[in-house]
Structure formats: C-alpha cells, structure tokens
Amino acid sequence: MKRRLFSTTAIVLAFSATGSFAQTKWDLPAAYPATNFHTENLTQFAKDVDKASGGKLKITVHANASLFKAPEIKRAVQGGQAQIGEVLLVNFENENPIYGADGIPFLATSFAESKKLYEAQKPFLDKKLNAQGMKLLYAVPWPPQGLYVKKEIASVADMRGVKWRAYSPATAKMAELIGAQPVTIQAAEVSQAFATGVVDSMMSSGSTGYDSKIYESVKYWYDTQAWLPKNAVIVNLKAFNALDPATQAAVTKAAADAEARGWS
Ligand code: PCA
Numbered sequence: 001m002k003r004r005l006f007s008t009t010a011i012v013l014a015f016s017a018t019g020s021f022a023q024t025k026w027d028l029p030a031a032y033p034a035t036n037f038h039t040e041n042l043t044q045f046a047k048d049v050d051k052a053s054g055g056k057l058k059i060t061v062h063a064n065a066s067l068f069k070a071p072e073i074k075r076a077v078q079g080g081q082a083q084i085g086e087v088l089l090v091n092f093e094n095e096n097p098i099y100g101a102d103g104i105p106f107l108a109t110s111f112a113e114s115k116k117l118y119e120a121q122k123p124f125l126d127k128k129l130n131a132q133g134m135k136l137l138y139a140v141p142w143p144p145q146g147l148y149v150k151k152e153i154a155s156v157a158d159m160r161g162v163k164w165r166a167y168s169p170a171t172a173k174m175a176e177l178i179g180a181q182p183v184t185i186q187a188a189e190v191s192q193a194f195a196t197g198v199v200d201s202m203m204s205s206g207s208t209g210y211d212s213k214i215y216e217s218v219k220y221w222y223d224t225q226a227w228l229p230k231n232a233v234i235v236n237l238k239a240f241n242a243l244d245p246a247t248q249a250a251v252t253k254a255a256a257d258a259e260a261r262g263w264s
Pocket of ligand 1: 088142143167186187203204205206207208229
C-alpha cells in the first residue's frame with residue numbers, strides 16, 4: 001500500500017534581508033493538556049528547536065489529543081501524517097512486550113528504578129522503533145501510579161464489578177484479574193467519564209488526577225506507587241533524515257535537554 005507521506009508537511013519559503021531559506025514545519029500531536037508537565041516540556045522543546053535551528057524548523061504542539069487520539073499518534077508518526085509525536089509507550093504493548101515493560105506493576109516503582117529500567121529498555125525501544133521507520137528522541141516517566149476509586153476499598157474483593165478506566169492492555173488485564181469492568185478511555189476524556197458515571201475507578205498518577213479534576217467526583221486515592229509509565233517523543237525517520245545535519249543536531253540536543261528536564 002502506498003502511504004501518503006508528509007501530507008501535512010508545509011515547506012515554506014521565507015525571505016529575509018540576508019536571502020532566502022527553506023522553513024520546515026512539523027506537527028506534534030500530544031494526548032495531554034497544555035498545562036501538564038509533559039506538554040509544557042514539549043512546548044519548551046519546540047522553542048529550543050526553533051531557536052537552535054535559526055527558525056528553520058518550526059514544531060507545532062497539538063495538545064490534549066486535538067490532532068490525533070492517544071492510541072493513534074504512533075501510527076500517525078509512522079505513516080507520516082504527523083512528523084513527530086508524543087506517545088504513551090504502554091499503549092503499544094500488544095505490538096511488542098518492550099513497549100509494556102514500564103507498565104509492569106511493582107517492577108520499577110521509584111524514579112531511580114524507573115531510570116534504570118529505561119536504560120535497560122532504551123536500546124530495544126530504539127531498535128524496534130527504527131524497524132518501524134521511526135526514531136526515539138526522548139522519554140519521560142509519569143509519577144507513580146495509584147488507585148482512584150469512588151468507594152472505600154478494604155480488600156481486592158471490593159473491586160468486583162467496579163467500572164474501571166483502562167489506558168493500556170496491562171491496565172485492562174488488571175481489571176479482569178480483580179473482577180472489575182474495564183473501559184478503555186484516553187486521558188483527554190477521563191474527566192467526563194468520571195463525571196457521567198461511565199467509570200468509577202482507575203489507576204493513574206496524581207498528575208492526571210489533577211488534570212482531570214478527579215477530586216470533583218472521586219473521594220478515595222490509594223498511593224500504591226505501582227509503576228511509572230513513560231511518554232516517549234518519537235519522530236518519523238524520513239522526516240528526520242530530510243533535515244540538514246545542523247538542524248538534526250539541534251533536534252537531538254533539544255531532545256536530550258527535554259529528557260533531562262522531564263526527569264528532574
Ligand atoms: N497518566 C496517563 C498515563 C499515566 C498517567 O499517569 C493517563 O492516565 O492516561
């Protein structure tokens with residue numbers, strides 16, 4: 001099948017006093033609100049790239065799943081509908097277990113352990129993404145995952161039949177194991193889902209709980225610190241390779257800075 005590549009890439013010829021230069025524009029779909037720390041980091045990354053490339057590469061961040069829904073972002077980058085994007089790695093565990101490594105409960109439960117896991121995971125992530133026509137730019141974890149639930153829970157049995165928001169194959173599997181009813185809902189729709197009673201529980205971070213104003217409908221939070229899933233910023237290899245070497249270096253440097261900023 002012939003894919004439409006870079007259909008959204010706009011090459012704009014900009015003229016300056018010193019001559020003319022080609023400006024490349026990239027779209028960066030992201031799934032979380034503009035005020036979330038991951039998105040703020042992306043916005044800073046885009047600014048850094050703009051500055052370091054002397055305005056040659058403009059990246060527009062599309063927050064809150066406004067361009068593509070969370071689970072569609074990876075395919076959009078792979079197919080070139082977006083040149084770059086931010087994905088939640090654990091969403092893609094069914095493609096390859098390496099994407100799900102940071103979603104395994106109680107494997108790595110602190111930022112320090114999560115860093116070690118990332119270092120072990122990274123070469124495999126790189127390889128897998130390369131084979132899919134993409135490149136890993138950087139990854140940053142979410143805070144540890146805890147349980148939000150509308151009623152008090154004294155034992156696993158209390159979770160039976162509770163409507164459970166899942167965001168990955170592993171969180172859906174957990175619901176099955178504890179007898180809850182899984183409903184897959186992306187972060188951008190969580191607030192609505194709790195408010196309307198579509199779901200009564202989920203495991204996520206304090207960050208997403210805050211973003212979705214979950215305190216308006218949920219009373220109980222159990223700080224289980226069970227795992228730290230990561231967001232990864234990935235780029236289409238053809239789009240990256242089409243940049244001149246100086247612009248590529250600007251992207252790589254800005255990504256390394258964003259990764260350091262995100263972890264700290
Ligand atoms: N927030 C994201 C993924 C993990 C997290 O803390 C979410 O709930 O979709």
